[in-house]
Amino acid sequence: MTEAASKAEHNQFDAAPTLNTAEFEQFRHFIFSEAGIDMPPSKRALIQSRLSVRLRELELNSFSDYWRRLQQPNGAAERQRAINLLSTNETYFFREPDHFTWLQHHAIELAKHGKRHLKIWSAACSTGEEAYTIAIVLAEALGIDGNWQLFASDINTRVTAFAKRGIYPVERAKKTPPHLWQKYFLRGRDEYSGQVRMVPQLIKRINFFNLNLLQSDTFQQAGFDIIFLRNVLIYFNEDTKLKVLANLCPKIINGGHLLISHAETIRNKELPLVMEGPSRYRVNPPFNPRR
Ligand SMILES: C[S@@+](CC[C@H](N)C(=O)[O-])C[C@H]1O[C@@H](n2cnc3c(N)ncnc32)[C@H](O)[C@@H]1O
Missing domain, CATH: 3.40.50.150 (Vaccinia Virus protein VP39)
Known part of the structure; x- marks a missing residue:
């Protein structure tokens, strides 16, 4: 493949949006006030990867767009979805026997x-x-x-x-x-x-x-x-x-x-x-x- 063709191909795929500091703070505050879950700054990549699944499904281009969805008065179902995505659910039978x-x-x-x-x-x-x-x-x-x-x-x-x-x-x-x-x-x-x-x-x-x-x-x-x-x-x-x-x-x-x-x-x-x-x-x- 020529360099030009490779560049053209690359441009047809959008890079996944990144979660900037201000957006991270919004979602961090959201999950803390909704569920009490305290996410330190070290969890930024985790929040980004969990929510980006939903961004793709909704065909949204940024975390700020998703944030606006959550804020809508009829956004209760989406807020619950975000809680589902942001909570950690690891468990198994006879854990801590x-x-x-x-x-x-x-x-x-x-x-x-x-x-x-x-x-x-x-x-x-x-x-x-x-x-x-x-x-x-x-x-x-x-x-x-x-x-x-x-x-x-x-x-x-x-x-x-x-x-x-x-x-x-x-x-x-x-x-x-x-x-x-x-x-x-x-x-x-x-x-x-x-x-x-x-x-x-x-x-x-x-x-x-x-x-x-x-x-x-x-x-x-x-x-x-x-x-x-x-x-x-x-x-x-x-x-x-x-x-x-x-x-x-x-x-x-x-x-x-x-x-x-x-x-x-x-x-x-x-x-x-x-x-x-x-x-x-x-x-x-x-x-x-x-x-
Ligand atoms: C790591 S799992 C623990 C599961 C199981 N108790 C165990 O020890 O294997 C933590 C669970 O706590 C739930 N959780 C987090 N915040 C909660 C809240 N404010 N109210 C109720 N459940 C919550 C999460 O959704 C998640 O399923």
């Missing part, structure tokens, strides 16, 4: 001591692997039709829709102990090969819905024995963490538990939380004179 070993033991102990009903919430459930893992553990401990209730929510509407189907690539389930596979996963065939589907009895035990943790007061349920709040505090600054936790603690029964990720910390001393084990807290635990 200590929590599930503890849950199995705890559920059995509570039942032995006469507790009839267990109510659990996976409060940033992403695509649902955490909630299905909890459901498997409860099914093992208390029976698949046992007296337990499981809620699972996320701000991202795309991931909860995915979770409700209960179909996953096999790799996401590879940390599941082998003896549980037969009982709870159905292997896909033909166009579903390489995927697994949760058994329908388990799918119907989980109530998936959308909830922004900045507005958890709009969720009417309370009296939870355990809330899983794992790998989401990491995206919040200290102020946001405090607000989110201050709203969640009253939803947990006294003596109930809050589980966070091993990578996260709760520094605030005013919350009614006492650390019981690594990344496991109790809300207003009963007085223990030996402590």
Whole structure:
């Protein structure tokens, strides 16, 4: 190809728009005020690559054009789409397995001591692997039709829709102990090969819905024995963490538990939380004179 021909060919492709500093600040402020997600300047390339997919779909030439779309009074659906694109949803079955070993033991102990009903919430459930893992553990401990209730929510509407189907690539389930596979996963065939589907009895035990943790007061349920709040505090600054936790603690029964990720910390001393084990807290635990 001659140099002229190569230049002509090059000119027929538009370079992807870049996110300038002012635009980055707009989207950074957007995701912080909508979801509490605190994106440092080091995340600029990430924001650019996640949103550029949407720019291409809408055939927009700049991030400022997209920003104007988000600002329109009828832009609510697009704002939700941007939140979906900007939230990080990594998760898999039996992630941080200590929590599930503890849950199995705890559920059995509570039942032995006469507790009839267990109510659990996976409060940033992403695509649902955490909630299905909890459901498997409860099914093992208390029976698949046992007296337990499981809620699972996320701000991202795309991931909860995915979770409700209960179909996953096999790799996401590879940390599941082998003896549980037969009982709870159905292997896909033909166009579903390489995927697994949760058994329908388990799918119907989980109530998936959308909830922004900045507005958890709009969720009417309370009296939870355990809330899983794992790998989401990491995206919040200290102020946001405090607000989110201050709203969640009253939803947990006294003596109930809050589980966070091993990578996260709760520094605030005013919350009614006492650390019981690594990344496991109790809300207003009963007085223990030996402590
Ligand atoms: C990394 S995933 C964690 C999934 C799962 N809990 C785990 O530990 O594997 C973090 C999830 O938090 C959700 N998230 C972020 N900000 C949120 C908010 N303000 N309200 C509710 N969910 C939020 C994201 O959409 C994402 O699905």
